[in-house]
Amino acid sequence: MDLLRHLRFFVAVAEEGHFGSAADRLGMTQPPLSQGVQRLEARLGVTLLTRGSRGAQLTTAGSALLPRARDLLADAESFEAEALRLRESRGALRIGVVPALSDWHVAAVTTEVRGAAPSTVITTTAPTADLVDAVTSGRLDCAVVHHPALIGTLDCGAVIRVPRWLLVPAGHPAADGGSLRALKGLACATAPRRHGTAAFDLLLDTLRAKGLDPVFLPAADDRAAVTAVAAGRAFALTTDPSLRVPGVVRGPAAGDDLALRVRLVRSEAGPPDAVVAAVETALRRERS
Incomplete structure (x- = not known):
């Protein structure tokens, strides 16, 4: 039966x-x-x-x-x-990315990889800890993860700084530019600490060095962060330089110390160097 x-x-x-x-x-x-x-x-x-x-x-x-x-x-x-x-996914190249990367960056990575190693590219978005586990277990071929992060025995590429822009509620005093200190009183909408403990702690230390010690509002991705900013509850950082939505003001670039630090990780059986180079080229590409 x-x-x-x-x-x-x-x-x-x-x-x-x-x-x-x-x-x-x-x-x-x-x-x-x-x-x-x-x-x-x-x-x-x-x-x-x-x-x-x-x-x-x-x-x-x-x-x-x-x-x-x-x-x-x-x-x-x-x-x-x-x-x-x-x-x-048989015969496909499986790549993971953190949610902090914009849709534009993810599309750029896919395009560059297809040019370097023509094949089907399957992209997965997940927190750094999950991506590291997936690459280690062979469920992903490689992944773009936060730096710093615990990566175990995985091979890793160069640390790349992806510029980020400040998002502020429209009408807030900080929307006119000026010091980050003007953000006092707003929460910081960002990925929860469990998504990348070391990267979260680095962001916290950087904000404190700039005179801010905000409450953190968990936001799994840009959509959640933008929603919190539009509601007047928080400020956020985005890697999308052209993001324009009602109720949100995109300020100037947040500076190199607040850039998104990422790197590519792969196992010994992971993709060839040409794929690594293609991913890193895409992450460094400036949007015209």
Whole structure:
């Protein structure tokens, strides 16, 4: 018998509390559903459900086994999804990037890499710690991560400073330029510390050296940061020099000490030097 199929029958009936409703949910008729649950019970040697005028009720054994059935189905779906990912990425170059890089930079990286090593390029966006794990385990070929960061035994390229611009709420005194001290009272919307502990601490130290000691507002990406700025709650830094949205003023470049520091990491079995050079060229490219 198809164990996973019959486990789906059992879980559907248990969650719906009725064979008819479960059959509708699964897009089938009730008789084969009922027969499927009976076959499952016969194989397991226990009664999972009682049938009555009030519908289907879990037995003691059914209640105990339902969580395990859900876990098995979830694992099967995860297994199939991973197999699909491997099939679709076969022969492709898999690159990871941190969310702090703008869409323009990600597109530039993809274009440069395709020119250096013609192939399908699959890009994944994730925090530095996750990217390092993915490259180490072989799920990614290489990744652009924050610097500094713990990278274990991975090979790493040069540290590249990507310019960043200050984003301030429209109407705020700091929107007219001037010292960063004018930002006092605003939170700093940036990626949470767990996304890159060392990089976060470096940003904090740099802001303190400039006379700021802000509260930090977690913002997983530019969209979340821009939303917080537009709401008047925070200031933020962006690598997109042309970002223009209502309620937000893009100030001058924030300075080299507040630039986004990144580097490419790869394993020994990672992509060739030509790919590394292409990524670094894209990150250094100035937007016209």
